[in-house]
Amino acid sequence: MPLLEVKELRTWFPVKKGLFGPTRYVKAVDGVSFTLERGEVLAVIGESGSGKTTLGRTVLRLIKPTGGKIIFEEKDITNTPESQLRWYRFSTAMVFQDPFSSLNPYHTVQYILEEPLILRGVPPEERHELVVKALEEVRLTPPEDFLKKYPHMLSGGQRQRIGIARALITRPKFVVADEPVSMLDVSIRAEMLSLMRSLQEKYGITMIYITHDIATAKYLSDKILVMYAGKMVEYGPFRDVIKEPLHPYTQALIEALPDPDPTNRFRIRKVPPGEPPSLINPPPGCRFHPRCPYAIKGKCEKEEPPFIEAKKNHFVACWLH
Amino acid sequence: MPPLLELRNVKMYYNTTRGTVKAVDGISFKLEKGEAMALVGESGSGKSSLAFTIIRLLPRNVAESSGEILFYDEELGVVDLMKMSESEIRRKIRWKKISMVFQASMNALNPILRIQDQMIEPLVLHLGMSKESAVKIAEEALRSVGLSRDVLSRYPFELSGGMKQRVVIAMAIMMRPRLVILDEPTSALDVITQANIMNLLKELKAKFDLSYILITHDIALASEIADKIGVMYAGKLVEIAPADLFFRMPKHPYSQKLLAAMPTLREDKKIEHIPGDVPSLINPPPGCRFHPRCPYAIKGKCEKEEPAVKDVEGSLVACWLY
Numbered sequence: 001m002p003l004l005e006v007k008e009l010r011t012w013f014p015v016k017k018g019l020f021g022p023t024r025y026v027k028a029v030d031g032v033s034f035t036l037e038r039g040e041v042l043a044v045i046g047e048s049g050s051g052k053t054t055l056g057r058t059v060l061r062l063i064k065p066t067g068g069k070i071i072f073e074e075k076d077i078t079n080t081p082e083s084q085l086r087w088y089r090f091s092t093a094m095v096f097q098d099p100f101s102s103l104n105p106y107h108t109v110q111y112i113l114e115e116p117l118i119l120r121g122v123p124p125e126e127r128h129e130l131v132v133k134a135l136e137e138v139r140l141t142p143p144e145d146f147l148k149k150y151p152h153m154l155s156g157g158q159r160q161r162i163g164i165a166r167a168l169i170t171r172p173k174f175v176v177a178d179e180p181v182s183m184l185d186v187s188i189r190a191e192m193l194s195l196m197r198s199l200q201e202k203y204g205i206t207m208i209y210i211t212h213d214i215a216t217a218k219y220l221s222d223k224i225l226v227m228y229a230g231k232m233v234e235y236g237p238f239r240d241v242i243k244e245p246l247h248p249y250t251q252a253l254i255e256a257l258p259d260p261d262p263t264n265r266f267r268i269r270k271v272p273p274g275e276p277p278s279l280i281n282p283p284p285g286c287r288f289h290p291r292c293p294y295a296i297k298g299k300c301e302k303e304e305p306p307f308i309e310a311k312k313n314h315f316v317a318c319w320l321h
Numbered sequence: 322m323p324p325l326l327e328l329r330n331v332k333m334y335y336n337t338t339r340g341t342v343k344a345v346d347g348i349s350f351k352l353e354k355g356e357a358m359a360l361v362g363e364s365g366s367g368k369s370s371l372a373f374t375i376i377r378l379l380p381r382n383v384a385e386s387s388g389e390i391l392f393y394d395e396e397l398g399v400v401d402l403m404k405m406s407e408s409e410i411r412r413k414i415r416w417k418k419i420s421m422v423f424q425a426s427m428n429a430l431n432p433i434l435r436i437q438d439q440m441i442e443p444l445v446l447h448l449g450m451s452k453e454s455a456v457k458i459a460e461e462a463l464r465s466v467g468l469s470r471d472v473l474s475r476y477p478f479e480l481s482g483g484m485k486q487r488v489v490i491a492m493a494i495m496m497r498p499r500l501v502i503l504d505e506p507t508s509a510l511d512v513i514t515q516a517n518i519m520n521l522l523k524e525l526k527a528k529f530d531l532s533y534i535l536i537t538h539d540i541a542l543a544s545e546i547a548d549k550i551g552v553m554y555a556g557k558l559v560e561i562a563p564a565d566l567f568f569r570m571p572k573h574p575y576s577q578k579l580l581a582a583m584p585t586l587r588e589d590k591k592i593e594h595i596p597g598d599v600p601s602l603i604n605p606p607p608g609c610r611f612h613p614r615c616p617y618a619i620k621g622k623c624e625k626e627e628p629a630v631k632d633v634e635g636s637l638v639a640c641w642l643y
Contacts (some may be wrong), residue, residue, distance in 0.1 A: 047511035048482075155598055156364070185363045185538045187582045191594030212511055215541075215586040242586065256516035258541040259585045262564035265357070265546050268523060271516040275481045 001074065002035040003206050004059070004174060009033065009068035011051075011058045015280065026279045028054040030230040031068070033307075034223075038173075039204040041197075043221035043238065045214055045253065049276050051230040052210045056176040059208065060092055061085060072174070090120060093167035097179040099159035103151040109135075109162055110147040116170050134165040137199060157188045161195075168199055175200075178210045193219040214242070215257055226250045229277050229287040232307070236314035246316040248272075249288050286319065294320055323393040325499060325532050326352040326375070331388035331403075333374040340603040341384050344370035346556035348388075349630075352549075354499070357526060357533040359543035361579065362553035365599045368536045369424065371553070372502045375534070376421050377402055377410045394418055394499060416443060420493040421502040424536075425509055427485035430477040436488055437473035440495070462491040465528070466521060483514040487521065494525060504536045519545045540583050544568060552576045555600050555610040562636035572638040575611045609641065617642055 009032045012025040028051040036042055046052040057063045059070060061077060070078045077088055093116075096102035103112055113131045122130070135143035138161040151159055160180060167175055177196065181189040197220050200207055209220050217224065217238070224241045226234040226249065234247040245251045256271045258264050272291040277283055283290055289300040299319050310321040333345040344367040352358050360368045373379065379386055390402040397413065405414070423429065431439055440462070441455035450458075460470045466487040477485060486506065493501050503522070507515040523546060525531060537543050543550060550567040552560045552575060560573040571577045581593040597614040600606055606613055612623040622641050633643045 047513065157598075186540065186584070187363055187538070187579055187595055190582050190584050190592035193584070194592055194594075213584075214512075215584040218586060219584060219592065252513055254586065256512045257586055258516075258519075258545050259587050260541045260544045260568055260580060260583055262544055262568045264544045265523070265548065265564065268520050269516045271513050271520070273517060275483050275511075275514060 003038045003040075003073060004036040005069070005071040006035070006059060007033050007069040007071070009055070009058060009070065010066045011054050011063055012066040024280055027051075027230045027282070028279060029058060029065075032225070032227070032232045033068075034225055034232075034235060036174075036206050036208075036223075038206055039201075040223060041200060041207040041209055041221045042223045042225060043214075043217035044208055044210045044225050044227060045212065045217060046227035047212055047276050049229070049279065050227040051279070052212075052227050053178055055227070056094075056178050056208055056210050060094060060176050061088065062094075090170070091173045093170065093172040093175050095160075095163050095167045095175065095177040095180045098183055099156055099163055100151075100183070102163055103159055105151055107150070108147065109149050109151075109154075112151075112162060113166055113169055116166065120170060130169060134169045137168075138162070138165045138195065140165075156184055157192065160184060160192060164192075164196060164199070168203070168205070171203060172205065174206045176208045176210065179212070180209075181216055182211065182213065189216055190219065196220060213257070214253055215259075218242070226253070229282050230279055231287055231317065233288065233318070234314075234316045235307075236311075240311070240314050244311075246310055246314065246321055247288075247318050248292050248294050248320070286317070296320075322354075323391070323399055324351040325354045325356075325393055327389075327391040328375070329389040329391070331371075331374060331390060333370055333379065333386045334384040335380050336382045336384045337603070342602045343556050343605065344602055345374055346602075346605075348558050350551060350558060350561055352500070352532055352534065355526070355530045355532055356548050357535060357546050358549040358551055359535045359537060359547035360551045360553055361537055361540055361543050363538060363599045365602065366553040367556040367602065368553045369504055370556075372421065372504050372534065372536055375402070376415060376419055376502060377405070377407070392418065392500075411447070416493075416498065417496045418498050419500045419502065420496070420498040422489055422493045422504065422506045424504040426489045427482060427509065430485060430488065432477050434476075435473070436475055436477070436480075440473070440488070440492055444495070458495055459491070462495040463488070465494065465525065466491045482510055483517060486510060486514075486518055490518075490521065490525075494529065494531070497529065498531075500532045500534065502534045502536070505538075506535070507542065508537075515542075522546055540579060541585070552579065555605050556602055557610060557639065558630075559611065559640070560636060560638050562638075566635055570634075570636075572633055572636045572643065573611075573640050574615050574617050574642070578614075609639070 011029040012027050014023050016023050044052045058065050114127050117127045132143045135146055140146045140161055181192050211217055221238045224238045225232055228249050234250045252271050274291050285301040285303055286305050289295045296319055305317045305319045307315055307317045310316045329349050331348045334341050334343050362368050391399055392402055393399045440459040444450045444455035468487050507518050547564050549563055551558050554575050560576045571580055578595045608624040608626055609628050612618045619641055628639045628641045630637050630639045631643050
């Protein structure tokens with residue numbers, strides 16, 4: 001029985017042109033389905049505007065879905081009112097992208113870490129012990145040096161460690177990490193990811209890792225879901241998808257990513273031109289067709305490709321398969 | 322023929338209430354015509370400060386700026402940018418010979434001006450060109466970065482991030498400079514857009530025989546364009562090596578650590594991390610500045626004496642191990 005099941009999830013934001021104008025929708029998430037077993041990590045990959053952040057927030061019920069289903073521990077929480085969601089709030093947590101704006105500048109590290117425990121009614125004696133342990137776990141040692149510090153006294157990497165510690169201090173079952181390393185130097189990204197992986201494994205946390213960078217996802221993920229303009233285009237086990245990407249968009253994402261190699265400078269990367277479309281007025285048919293090098297005329301721009309299981313557990317939405 | 326650019330013991334310090342920040346502390350290197358060099362290092366290593374020093378845009382609280390920045394050009398001969406006055410730099414060098422794409426500069430486009438007006442402003446106001454010829458130059462520059470001329474009449478909000486970045490690059494190459502300094506030119510862009518911009522930079526380099534100084538913290542990105550890599554640490558260059566040599570055999574322990582910490586997609590390797598933080602530039606450690614984080618530090622040596630730059634099999638390295 002999976003911990004989390006998401007079926008045909010839709011999050012549309014209404015936009016109105018003028019007072020009496022027709023309501024149109026930004027279809028930020030449009031029909032996304034996946035399942036997560038306990039202790040699994042799913043990487044959600046996409047460019048800005050692909051809907052990956054909206055997906056993460058909707059699954060956490062920070063945004064109300066427009067349609068579809070979210071089932072957590074066999075309970076349907078798609079439309080549960082906020083007043084009955086407290087148990088879900090207590091089993092979930094989020095790590096934010098920007099370590100500079102997601103920590104309250106007026107609070108000390110100690111209070112930042114204590115606050116979620118206070119909300120859960122943990123007695124003061126236990127709280128201090130848990131805070132010290134949490135700091136040790138994210139390798140901010142000795143913890144006493146950090147307790148009384150304010151966020152501005154810490155480096156970007158140290159702040160993000162606090163962000164991780166805060167998310168994990170309540171031992172959540174399910175965590176959404178939204179681009180947790182994209183604001184950090186490349187040299188500390190890898191360490192942060194391996195730290196997250198080890199804590200995730202230690203506590204058996206189920207996780208969604210949202211990123212635009214497949215290279216960092218490699219160090220953390222079991223499964224991968226690729227999004228383009230609100231749609232899921234590919235979904236499967238991480239290794240299989242990276243080894244043999246089926247969707248031309250996934251292929252482009254991988255091709256675009258340089259590994260350190262001095263011969264890179266002699267080659268022009270074969271990446272599609274242009275940028276992702278507007279979500280108000282996405283292209284008809286397959287949303288990637290205007291940029292796709294393999295687009296089939298008379299097909300791709302007319303009909304939306306179905307999501308099919310092309311290989312075992314490896315799904316793709318493309319007319320080529 | 323002299324190199325296009327040669328820095329000799331360049332320093333740039335600035336004052337803060339907490340003390341003097343030695344952002345650039347004795348940097349020397351050469352850049353040939355048509356060559357691209359990447360300056361890599363972590364945040365706070367002084368790489369952006371070095372770029373601003375070269376193009377002579379100094380902070381108001383500058384405490385010291387010294388050394389020689391020799392620039393060679395057929396028209397001007399060899400000139401020392403350090404000795405030139407601001408008005409001379411503005412008339413003869415900036416944008417015409419050396420231009421810069423600033424970090425996050427695509428977001429610095431004026432939101433209430435059409436692209437045309439922002440592009441031709443320096444040409445009309447500073448160089449006294451007529452509007453028609455300035456527009457022609459702007460059009461030509463846009464074409465070479467792959468944008469159509471109707472971008473001229475648009476406002477920045479009508480353009481995507483990648484298009485804005487192309488406009489900023491067009492502005493940098495508009496006056497046919499010899500050297501373009503690129504400060505994290507793709508840091509706010511998506512991976513595919515980043516690859517498209519890097520493709521563009523490669524094409525422009527070949528087409529106009531440009532030299533680049535690329536500033537980045539991403540070594541993989543540096544390998545996309547650099548013929549030569551310079552590694553900066555705490556205001557110093559610790560290694561300068563040809564790209565082919567650097568990626569195969571980094572010499573300085575810090576370079577080795579940087580490469581080992583790099584997440585890679587295709588290659589399977591165990592990720593290492595560099596313990597500790599980049600030191601403060603106000604009070605850098607004595608001796609070799611990397612010694613507190615270096616696994617090979619030699620006791621009684623590295624923390625006392627500063628290593629000199631040595632030529633080790635074609636790489637210039639400042640380390641006591643060699």
